Amino acid sequence: GENVEQHPSTLSVQEGDSAVIKCTYSDSASNYFPWYKQELGKRPQLIIDIRSNVGEKKDQRIAVTLNKTAKHFSLHITETQPEDSAVYFCAASTNSGYALNFGKGTSLLVTP
Amino acid sequence: DGGITQSPKYLFRKEGQNVTLSCEQNLNHDAMYWYRQDPGQGLRLIYYSQIVNDFQKGDIAEGYSVSREKKESFPLTVTSAQKNPTAFYLCASSGTGANQPQHFGDGTRLSIL
Numbered sequence: 001g002e003n004v005e006q007h008p009s010t011l012s013v014q015e016g017d018s019a020v021i022k023c024t025y026s027d028s029a030s031n032y033f034p035w036y037k038q039e040l041g042k043r044p045q046l047i048i049d050i051r052s053n054v055g056e057k058k059d060q061r062i063a064v065t066l067n068k069t070a071k072h073f074s075l076h077i078t079e080t081q082p083e084d085s086a087v088y089f090c091a092a093s094t095n096s097g098y099a100l101n102f103g104k105g106t107s108l109l110v111t112p
Numbered sequence: 113d114g115g116i117t118q119s120p121k122y123l124f125r126k127e128g129q130n131v132t133l134s135c136e137q138n139l140n141h142d143a144m145y146w147y148r149q150d151p152g153q154g155l156r157l158i159y160y161s162q163i164v165n166d167f168q169k170g171d172i173a174e175g176y177s178v179s180r181e182k183k184e185s186f187p188l189t190v191t192s193a194q195k196n197p198t199a200f201y202l203c204a205s206s207g208t209g210a211n212q213p214q215h216f217g218d219g220t221r222l223s224i225l
Contacts, residue, residue: 001171009152032210032211034213034214042219043202043216043217043218043219044155044202045216046213046214046215051211089154093210093211098160098162098206098210098211098212099157099160099170100155100157100214101157102154103154104152104153104154105152105154
């Protein structure tokens with residue numbers, strides 16, 4: 001089955017800096033890649049997603065890039081703010097299944 | 113999302129007891145999912161259902177059971193066969209077709225007494 005690896009597991013940046021989180025996947029048939037943000041004790045919330053026919057997608061300070069050849073995708077957060085502090089999860093799925101395979105998460109801390 | 117309601121928020125299970133976690137959605141979504149979250153483990157799929165009266169096992173289905181009698185409801189039973197049930201359980205739903213965004217409920221935290 002699909003295996004999603006996420007790095008780093010923890011990331012600390014200063015306010016205003018950029019943060020990058022990377023994920024790799026094993027199943028070349030994967031074609032949908034969402035990113036979720038989860039604050040402590042709360043539900044994961046979808047922040048951005050990308051499909052395999054697109055190489056990059058942006059939404060204000062957040063962007064995701066996808067390299068299907070290398071089977072990796074990344075989340076980029078620019079001009080980080082303390083409220084960006086949370087755990088971020090990447091995931092991947094294929095057309096043949098509905099289920100998402102999640103990475104283990106990255107705990108991002110943005111210090112003022 | 114306000115459209116997915118999980119209850120209770122906290123649940124305690126005694127030895128040998130089955131407990132049922134509720135998940136209701138009013139988003140008119142066809143697909144529903146149950147995930148288990150442990151510290152440092154990410155989310156792992158327990159069961160999912162694409163349509164009423166049908167469901168499939170996920171990666172860690174042992175010790176759990178589900179039913180899907182109504183489109184709006186997808187309850188999860190944690191049986192006594194699940195020896196390590198302490199975790200945060202998340203229910204999600206998505207629209208028709210594969211690769212639709214999944215929206216999560218607020219979760220149920222289950223602990224052993």
